[in-house]
Amino acid sequence: MKVAIVPARGGSRRIPRKNIKNFLGKPIIAYSIEVALRTGLFDRVIVSTDDQEIADVALACGAEVPFIRPATLADSFTGTSAVVKHAIEWLNANGSIVEYACCIYATAPFLQERYLEEGYVRLRQSGGMYAFSVTSFPFPVQRAIRITSDGGVEPMFPESIMMRSQDLEEAYHDAGQFYWGRAEAFLKEVATFSRVSLPIVLPRHLVQDIDTPEDWKNAELMFQSLHAKRRGNHEGCIPD
Numbered sequence: 001m002k003v004a005i006v007p008a009r010g011g012s013r014r015i016p017r018k019n020i021k022n023f024l025g026k027p028i029i030a031y032s033i034e035v036a037l038r039t040g041l042f043d044r045v046i047v048s049t050d051d052q053e054i055a056d057v058a059l060a061c062g063a064e065v066p067f068i069r070p071a072t073l074a075d076s077f078t079g080t081s082a083v084v085k086h087a088i089e090w091l092n093a094n095g096s097i098v099e100y101a102c103c104i105y106a107t108a109p110f111l112q113e114r115y116l117e118e119g120y121v122r123l124r125q126s127g128g129m130y131a132f133s134v135t136s137f138p139f140p141v142q143r144a145i146r147i148t149s150d151g152g153v154e155p156m157f158p159e160s161i162m163m164r165s166q167d168l169e170e171a172y173h174d175a176g177q178f179y180w181g182r183a184e185a186f187l188k189e190v191a192t193f194s195r196v197s198l199p200i201v202l203p204r205h206l207v208q209d210i211d212t213p214e215d216w217k218n219a220e221l222m223f224q225s226l227h228a229k230r231r232g233n234h235e236g237c238i239p240d
Contacts, residue, residue: 001043001098002120003091004036006063007083008106009074010051014212019049019106020057024220028210029054031109033061036102039113041120044096047106048087050074066090080179084186098183100124108177109223110206119180119200129185129196133175135207140168172199175207 008029012018020027029047036045047058048069055065067090073083084103091098100120104111115133123131142160145153155161160168178200179192190196205226208219 001091001096002041002100002102003088003096003098004042004045004102004104005084005087006032006036006045006047006058006104006106007080008047008049008051008054008058009069009078010049010054011074011076013076015210015216017053018210020054021216023109023216024223027057027061028109029057029106030061032104032106032111033058033063035111035113035116036104037062039116041117042102044091046087046091048083066094081186081189081192084179084181085189088183088186092183101181101183101186103179103181105176105178107210109219110208110226111177112206115200115202116178116180119178119198122198122200123180123182126198128198129190130179130181130192131198131200132179132192133177133202133207134172134199135175135202135204137171137173138204140165141171142168172201175202176209177202177207 006029008019015021019029023031033045033047036042044064045062046064046066047055049055049058049065050069050071055068058065069083069086073086080103084101088098088101100123102116102120119131119133142157142163143165144156146156148154185196205222208215208222210216210219
């Protein structure tokens, strides 16, 4: 069985009720659920939450909430991997044997079907354990600087600070949208950020971390711009 697991705990300090906060007309979690359902990839799309209001919203969006997550897995220190492992164990114990699981974040309004599909196909055809979304840094990380205690600056990597951008290796980071994995990898707690994982590279305009109110506003502006362009394409105003 292939299952999508959307972790969505109730507590959120920097953006209260973040997982069901209105994002341009609907709860932000709705975007993740709807894309997962549209792919047709999953036998079940479930939301793992400790919060009844989130559970009600998830059900209204078409997801399942077959259990309420235990409080021991709902604090701000619990990692996503532990939540996914718990969900797989619950499903296996209740007659739904999981072969592949995809953790999809609740705050991923830029998630697109084609990248979810690419992740599954590449994982299935490879010997890897995971496939997850990444994107490139917009500026060479090797030329980062730090602000010193006396208010000055210094390079974090002195050996690279004077090198040309084109001579530096491109660096990538976790895009924070989805994590495909073989069930055994989640259950055995195999490290995600390692050579057993496959990168699914997203363009930077489809990636925005949403951890602060400023991030939220940036995401709304990016989303509106992206969809305005798409409308233009459909009307023949902007070349595809």
